[in-house]
Amino acid sequence: MLQQSHPLYDYHVWANDRLFAHLEQLPNEAFHAEVTSVFPSVAQTFGHMYKFEQLFMHVLAKIPNEDIFPKLPGWEEEPKGRTVDEMRRLFAGVADQFRDLLRRTPDPDKAMTIEHPQYGRLDTRFSDILRHVVNHGTYHRGHITAILRQQGYAGVPTDYMFFLVERREYE
Incomplete structure (x- = not known):
């Protein structure tokens, strides 16, 4: 699975970077403007993503829940009020940490058990959780x-196929 897990994570980082680059071309207010949607703004959506990037990275690193759960409020607070560039740097930092974890994980298909206070026990594999992150x-x-789009701006294609095509162009 090593050959598949890392490119999937590379895709994830690529897609986030593409979206950040697109947002940097839009007016600043597009990042924080509130609309009626699943999340009220682009910034708050990224804030949610950041919190869970941190959470799953720590889960994959086998950090005990009692060490993870106290960090959740900080991970929720950290991205608040950030600019696009600042948020991009937060995500780049998490990506660096994630890649370090991937380098230190010789068997991405290794079995692991996750204990959640609400959802119970899950016997799974590292690679399954990594796929969940992506x-x-x-x-x-x-x-x-x-x-x-609700604000009148176009999105940017971040489909996996576009990643594969772009990656092929640089090989």
Whole structure:
């Protein structure tokens, strides 16, 4: 699975970067403007994504819940009020940490058990949780596109196929 997990994460980072680059071309108010949607703004959607990027990275690093849960309010607070560029840097920092974790994980298909106080025990694999991280990002990038369209701005294509085509062009 090593050959598949890392390119999927690379896609995830690529898609976020593409979206940040697009947002940098739009008026600043597009990032914080509130609309009626799943999340009230692009900034708040990214804030949610950031919190869960941190959470799942710590889960994959096998950090105990009692060490993770106290950090959740800080991860929720940290992205608030940020500019597009500041948010992009937060995500770049998480991506660096995630890539370090991936380098230190020789077997991405290794079995792992996740204990959640509300949902119970899940016997799974590292690679399954990594796929969840990518899927979670894809889901919320779609919300961001919808929020932008509600404001009258175009989105930017972040489909996996575009990543594959672009990557092929640079090989």
